[in-house]
Amino acid sequence: MVNLDGIGRLGRLWYKCRIIALHGCFSGPFCFKIKPLGKTMERSIYKYILKHTLRGQLFLLLLSGISMPLVYLGLMVPKEIINKAIGGQNIPDAIFGFEVDQVSYLLVLCAIFLLLVIINGGLKFYINVYKGVLGERMLRRFRYDLYSRLLRFPLPHFKRTSQGQLIPMITAETEPLGGFIGDAIGAPAFQGALLFTYLFFIFQQDVWLGLAAIVLYPPQMWLIPRLQSKVNLLSRQRVQTVRGLSDQIGETVMGIADIHANDTSRYERARAGSRLGRIFDIRVDIYRRKFFIKFLNNFLAQITPFFFYSIGGYLVIQGDVTIGALVAVLAAYKDIGPPWKELLKFYQVLADIRVKYESVTGQFQPANMLDEKLQESEEPVTPLAGQIVSSNVVYSEDEQVRSVDGASFKLEFNQHASVVGASGSGKSDLAELISRLLFPTGGRLNLNETSFVDLPESVTGRRLSYVGPTAHVFTGTIVDNLYYGLKHEPRPAGEDEQISEAHKNTQHEAQASANSMDDPEADWLDYESAGVKESDELLNKAIDMLSICGLEPDVYEFGLGTACESGVSDEVAAQILEARQRLFAILSERGMENLVERFEVERYNVNVTVAENLLFGAPLAAEFRPESLPSNATVMGVLKKSDLYQDFLHMGYRVAETMCEIFADVPPESELFEQYSLVSADDLPVFEGILKKISSSGDGSIDRHQEGQDDGLDDEERALLLALPFKLIPARHRLGIIDDEMQQKLLRARHNLREELGEETDKVTFLDIEKFNTALTVRGNILFGALVYGQATAREKVSEIVDEVIEEIGMRKSILALGMDYHVGSSGARLGLAQKQKLALARALLKQPDMLIVNEAVGSLDPTAQTKVVQDVTRFMAGRGVAWVVERPDLASEFEQVLVMDGGRITQQGSYAELSGTPGAFKQMLEQ
Template identity: 35%
Template sequence: MEPFLSRYIWTHTRKQQLWILLVVALSMVPYFLSFDLPKQIVNGPIQGAGFDGPEATQPFLAISFDLPFFGEVNLFSGFDLGREGMLLALSLVFLLLVIINGLFKFYINTYKGRLGERLLRRIRFELVDRVLRFPPGYLKRVKPAEISTMIKDEVEPMGGFTGDAFVQPALLGGQALTALIFILLQSFWLGIIAAVIVAVQAIIIPRMRRRLLVLGRERQLTARELSGRVSEIVDGIGTIRAHDTSNYERADIAARLGRIFQIRYDLYQWKFLVKFLNNFLAQVTPFLFYSIGGYFALQGRLDIGQLVAVIGAYKDLPGPLKELIDWDQARQDVQVKYAQVVEQFSVEPLIDPKVQAISVNPAAPLTGALAAVNLSVADDGGSKVVEHISLQIQPGEAVAITGGTSGGGEALAEAFGRLTWPATGRIVIGDADIHDLPEAVVGRRISYASSDVFAFQGSLGDNLLYGLKHAPLTEVAYEGDREVHRKWELVEAKLAGNPHYDLNSDWIDYQAAGATGPDDLFTKIRAVLDVVQLSNDVLALAVRSTIDPSEHEAFAGEIVAMRSALRQRLEAEKLSDLVVFFEPGSYNVEATVGENLLFGTVTDSNRWEMALEEHPFFKTVLKRAGLHETFYGMGLEIAENVVELFRDLPPDHPFFQQLTFMTAEEIPAYEALLQKVRGKPLEEVSEDDAIRIIRLCFGYIEPRHRFGLLTEDLMQKIVEARREFSDGLPADLVGIIEHYQPDRYMASSSILDNVLFGRIGHKHTDGSERIRAIVRDLFESLGLHNKVLVFGLDFDVGAGGKRLTSGQRQKLNLARALIRVSDFYIFNQPLLALDQRTQDQITRKAFAFLRDGERKPAILWVLANQDLTELFDRVAHFENGRLVRDEPVETRSTDSDYKELAS
């Protein structure tokens, strides 16, 4: 990258800089005119100069000028106006000039702003582009947060500076020079004095500022390191807490902040010292003018008029000069920042842009063998992890790599996957070096998966299809405003040197997944999810998600229809007691009392809490149903039990997780409340206290809590009160309860709850697993499985995929590679997080999947388990970074048989 910011700006904005310079020069004309005008107005129409009598007129807007040789040229003799007329006309001209000046300023500022923003966009893009082309070794050494701070924050001031980079010095320099020349013309000696002071300022101040620059650079580095450390703390919070090293981190951060403070304070001190000196020098000049100029005037060597003119002219000098010095400061500041950033991003060797050039055409299959030729790979410390390996994988061949962690097989696979670059030797396909081939070929025809997974924040489906998004494949047709916007986007992207690939286009390369379009892609997705045994996980995510039934009307209908199918199925399998269904006419013992009473769920718990406390509706209904007193008694019983059970436990005791009625913090409050109300009849208890007791009932489930509080009679009463709650619900409470209706989809409940339409019983330990299996089976038999699965693909995996387990992430990663149609698959122990049995199963399935049909891609698999070698054509065994055995599977097995016999 260009090491000097000024040159960088000049290269990319030359034309615009010249244009803005021209505009600025033009804007000077009305600017100076507007200086002159007030004098004309005061002298002319107001004081009457030029107007000899009351009726006298003067020409307005006369255009005439003197030309040498021609004499006076009169283009327009002007309008004759009287004093009032002239006053009005000149005032209007003044107003016009004000507007014109304003407009010029507006135009110049927006233009400069736009120029700066474009350049900022260009720099930022260029930096990210370089990150995408960094060699792999370099990326291991830099902290991501530091890179992002550089791109986000540190280049920011460069945009602001761009507009001023050339205009400002030209303008201010011009002004200062004009003033200086004027002074020189008035009085040579005084002019020399002014020039000397200016020179002193111009020499000393920048020198003093060098220290400022050093400090500025340190400030930038320490701030960047701080952001790196903070992100490290966030990423490593688990490790920090587990090892009780939080105070070490505190100390580290405090020390860093102290250092930053020291630098910044130093910076302030210098800055204001420089400012002081600068101001002093600016002010010392008039002192010299007054003293020396005055002395000259007294001596009679200088006339007073000249002195006044010089002092007047000097007023215009310090302003531009100061701004010029400030500009220079800003220039050096951004130059330092720029140089810093450029240094970090100037890494050799960067990947050639041609290698990553976009290609919308499908890559032709690779016909040559993938081979390592005399390959050595070194780790960061420089020691060789793989030495002088030559290994060839023919198209269609399956090669297992064994030898354990220190063997070197993993390093070889990483080199094949282009995660590391060879120290010596080459990796070739046919005759071509893999690093010279475009990524559009090797990145598509070779698939790589390891146990080191990166999942992007977004949906599970997006992550699964990530490996297919090579290029925008469709041309999106925009209409109306969006078309205009798209055109604007294209122009702007071009002006800022950004690519104009359309993010809204369909980037998914269906052919690369062996599908023809979006419609049959799902079959492939389903197939790979099955292979990596992720279907059930995805389905589990799907059934736990809530959907909007108005958006998926047909699907919601099918789910509702499934309810009866589930009942029949459970009856047929004699498992009816697994789920207790919601029946409008009977009490559901596995659901809470609250659910039974409302016969629905609360959709907005905050409003519900408020309503429970303040709305008279609940109390009146409870009273009318004869439940008020019963519930109060029941609540008391619950409170007594809970307080007795949990009173002695510390608030962080894990048993509190089992407590649903109240939080650990509320226990003392309820203890006090019990003391207060114990033995009193309900009438004497205050309303608030009664409600606090009664609300405890709502969470009670008899089979779970087993306090023995629900009688047949009470259940009957609760069921009878349901109608009152649903029919009599006042208008201001509508919407906080969603009622259970056997024929309607409940938007606030998950898909699974909608299928069950009931609660899973507590009696069976594995009840929920069994139900899940049955529901899964039902989905399959009713042809709903894929429809449900789609909702699972919408699951947001979180930053870095953290909402998935590490096993799920690795499965996803493997699926991401399998869904791509490639010629070579390199699997570098992709499933380490799983247990051995599952690893074996998935490996076999993946093998079957890749060997299915016409396709016969080559497979290179770094195996942890020796038993699986039977699947492969060849086994390459590594020890200490060297290939010690490379033999076909059959001979190897007979060989070992022989050895066994011999021993």
């Protein structure tokens, strides 16, 4: 929504009137309705435009026609002003019954001229806005058309076309079409009519002047297209080369780890530089030719006034033309230039747009696209039963190599079958054929009597579930990905649900642009498919699926690590406080208090840093994070107020001296720096230099700074020393620096800082044992303390007790619900491969499919975990079909039937007991 505050009453009135005008103009009788998506895309950009915007284009032509008489009048009125009103000749005695003299006649003509200027300006404004809306709607429709086609591409096509090419085609390469579509017919018609009007006016004054005005147009009309054709060819080359660069960039992003691992960054830079060089050469050639065309047009345009001054001046001298007419002709010719240039510019833009349109649409019409009817079926979906029957099924991706070659088998919908075969046997393609992700190139694959090819996605996508080896995880949360398989269509809105005006406008624009009118923010979840009735039941069901697939422990950990600032209900917050008190009680009962040092406001915690002790809270502002405290003016002021500033310089000096002495001979790559040093290997020489400066200044004491004398250090070096004490953890760094006396000073500084900031500060959330802290994680809130250094297995023991407390209070489900909101990163980048595979499998199970197809989807798990997942999943799918391409032949023992593939054929089929005892390919695989 647009914020209208502060722009004044007139500003708000203008804005609302503009919205009303636009809505009225583009939703009335001249509003164009774009037709639904067609099977094929028009080869010509003009066919595409006329098919979808004919009514709007005709309206623009009508407006252009209306404006021409006004333009002509705008040319005639200045002539009348000069010849009659100013020249004093042929002044009428009266206008509409009112007597006029020379002055009043002049004022009347000037008023008419001003009125024509306002009308013409307003009409141009309206036409330009209308063209803009027309173009943007069509651009939206065109992009939606391309994206819809992308969803229908056959899977093998994505192996030959990278996302680095497809993304810029839909986004960047289509952008110029938006500005062109509105001008496609209106611009040449308007500019042409404008040019004709000016020329007509000139010819009306004198034929020879008219001929002089157009004498150079024919050579331009003959020469420009021939020059432009070469520019068009170069534009096609540029588009193809840029796509190649996009492809390389996408490949670099996907393979960045391998580039680093193989030290090939120099080679990749060379490849990128070569492509950029080719783009540069092409663009320079385009610039030379385009600007030569522009130079030629400008040169020829400047010659024409020569004919006006020579021929027109001669005619004035001879008395054949009046001076007013010549002035008007010169003014008209001055106005001829812009429309003629606009027509030439339009021709160049048209040529470029044609190249872009043909280049883009040519990439979005691959062979074997999915029939759009299969994605639009409105038939009710019922559970599947019977069997999948394959008769001599053949599949070839390139019509040369057959990965599946005459496979025949039957799969019952209440049967569990495993598919076994060597790499390259065709087993993966067979799984994709069964899930209808691939289409057979030969033979028959039927669901009972119905061909798989004819099954709509509403059936295959809801009643079948497929999980592949490269499980894709969508950007979002765990729960978003789990529920993704249930988002088939939006649930109808309730009768009492109010539809906002903004939503109505959104719907109107979507309809006008032939886009989807479905609201992505609506409730899309198909509760019936999951076998539940409402959201809480669905959450419980999702958690059960996580347990079956072995992902529940990970989600539980995500929940414990959730930052409470992201939103925790009051009920869960109360449970966390209860868990905190219960944890302290259990630790006390079992004599394990020494494992955790609690946070207490009147006690220094020796197991956390000085920075954390001083702050005694969770930072909300960046300047109060532990690493930022040494440069925080408020903190430095509190240190000085608490007489600690000089102590911190002393402690920094002692830490630097100790670190330089201990790690002087330690190699920079040693792990000791990471584990024990307060100074990094890179900073060690810097601190050695600081120590030398101090020792060489005066008496070599850091106290000289307090006494107002020069200690040899600049502000940056002094800040480095001040930062070191903030990192000290007394229980870990046993340097004797933070003694009891210093701890008491730091406690006083803690109170001073708290007073300085105030209890209601938005900089820090202070720790309080009786309160829930929104800036800590769930685990941090429950523990409310620090693990004691030096206690063996303290972390494991405390984690077990925390789990025990959570179970006792009954808040495990709440923790899992928080974990479900864990953001997985871009395409699941924050998850490991095993977690991705488990998540994809849980998503497939949640929609309770009639047939589950698993294609080596647990290969990243260890053998024991693989076996457990297979057992748990097949137990859950009892009574329904399973076809599982197993990673190991011995896993086939968990299934009723075994299909053995070799060379694209089913060479053996039977039970595990039968095949394992029969000589053949399966027995050989078991023995290997």
